Amino acid sequence: MRISGISVKELARKYGTPLYVYDFSRIRENARRLKTAFKSDEVQVDFYYAMKANCHPAILKIFLEEGYGMDCVSPGELQLAIQTGVKPEHILYTGNYESHDDLKAAFNSGVKINLDDISSLYRLLKVGKPELITYRINPGKGNGKYEEITTGGDKAKFGVPFEKAVIAYENAIKAGIKRFGAHMMTGSGVLETDHFPRMLELFLNELSVIRSTLGINFEFIDMGGGFGIPYYGDDEVLDIEDVGKKTLEVFRKKVKEHQLGDPVLALEPGRYLVGDAGYLISRVNGIKEGYRTFIGLDAGFNTLIRSALYGAQHSIVFDGKEDETPSLKADICGQICENTDIFTKDRMVPEVAEGDLAIFTQAGAYGNVMAMPYNLRYRPAEVAIIDGQDVQITRRETIDDYLNRIQNIK
Ligand SMILES: Cc1ncc(COP(=O)(O)O)c(C=O)c1O
Known part of the structure; x- marks a missing residue:
């Protein structure tokens, strides 16, 4: 998959995931x-x-x-x-x-x-x-x-x-x-x-x-x-x-x-x-065959809360598997320690593997503005594609962003 001509693989390699990208x-x-x-x-x-x-x-x-x-x-x-x-x-x-x-x-x-x-x-x-x-x-x-x-x-x-x-x-x-x-x-x-x-x-x-x-x-x-x-x-x-x-x-x-x-x-x-100009690139961390099948991503409601907040459904594209027939029924979730950290249930998807990139489309509105550092998972970086070039417009949060606000500890 490409966003405005730039491959998502390249964006993920260069800036890490989860990552917001705007065209x-x-x-x-x-x-x-x-x-x-x-x-x-x-x-x-x-x-x-x-x-x-x-x-x-x-x-x-x-x-x-x-x-x-x-x-x-x-x-x-x-x-x-x-x-x-x-x-x-x-x-x-x-x-x-x-x-x-x-x-x-x-x-x-x-x-x-x-x-x-x-x-x-x-x-x-x-x-x-x-x-x-x-x-x-x-x-x-x-x-x-x-x-x-x-x-x-x-x-x-x-x-x-x-x-x-x-x-x-x-x-x-x-x-x-x-x-x-x-x-x-x-x-x-x-x-x-x-x-x-x-x-x-x-x-x-x-x-x-x-x-x-x-x-x-x-x-x-x-x-x-x-x-x-x-x-x-x-x-x-x-x-x-x-x-x-x-x-x-x-x-x-x-x-x-x-x-x-x-x-x-x-x-x-x-x-x-801004909605359809934004993408959230995340990576599949693990696939669990439990009572249900879960595809666990490195993005969660801490990154994109719309599904947990309203039950909103996003299109989720697995990079390189866009043309494959969906054959697996799975819930797609994040890593947050809450059972509401689920993007979708019973979604039919292609056979995915650990390390695959999962891209949420239409993520430009009410996405990163609602992100939070819950579980101390840091807010993602943001990249803009301007005239065919990718430019980082927000750096990924770090532990220092959290610690800089802490006061009065002896
Ligand atoms: C007062 C007001 N104006 C504008 C908007 C923007 O709405 P939308 O993003 O659906 O265009 C909102 C969103 O809730 C709002 O509360």
Whole structure:
């Protein structure tokens, strides 16, 4: 197997495993494809990269060059975005259960603040009064690939329920805030085209109630991210052109119908932009014929947690065996001392051997950013393929990274 022309064997030999590899040209292609899909002469569309998906500074730079702003969720992300050169006016800060210090960091840096609750407004006002605020509204419905990544609806911890949204904005008006945005993010990994225009229509209907009750204008309406990518099995490619076309149609129609003025449409994609540009290369350490057959890798949930967290399934390719007929049924697991350290169960794979390379595709989003040094297995190195050349962009963690933080031992 090759990634952007470079053999995975060579990458594994040079940098060791487990190893994250990113095809930077693919990230750029994704960024441009999404922008093209939402191109409109009538509506201004602003793009904020959801940097939680993968916040490597070299990746942030690509989005900066491609004209994306940043969607940040913590003071750390905010600091990194600003240090990478993103202008505060191109940053949206969306926290949840924000602390005084979180809000202080957001307020002092002059970014747009998107509040998760009415109570957040009062915590913010203790720090200062911005000219503009946005609320994340939970429109009462959501849809995600898994329940765990369904972020709208009555089971989600996020946002102001629509029933309280009028009060939320009214309180902000009473506090003297003059300018407003509106935000929703209802789920991640969505592969159905119609979900996006449908949720936007519901949201715009709800915003019309707020507008007609309070007479406020929304300067921008942010419909979040959520654009899915195929990972495994029957997953199909999302027709992003169709999503863009139908979403813009609904936006134009409903904004006009509800006399919502001339708001900007904002998007916050993460997974769609970086997911399929990333690979995790791991090695088969051992194959156990136990009560079940296990293929044990040197990557585990410490490296890629999506399967343990949501039951997410990835395509796993065994290098050099891509064309072999799968004849072995096995569970594929890592080395962590937890029984949840299992990537997949009963997967049909070719006859594999110790030392084979197992490559997880679609590992660019919510991969290394969620990695952890549990069991003191160090976080992997990261390599970018740029113009056909491999470049290490993060070194592998070592014992020193752990020990450097240890204090006060006699
Ligand atoms: C507020 C917000 N915006 C954007 C995103 C990005 O979502 P995705 O990676 O599915 O595009 C998320 C992800 O959960 C989010 O919570």
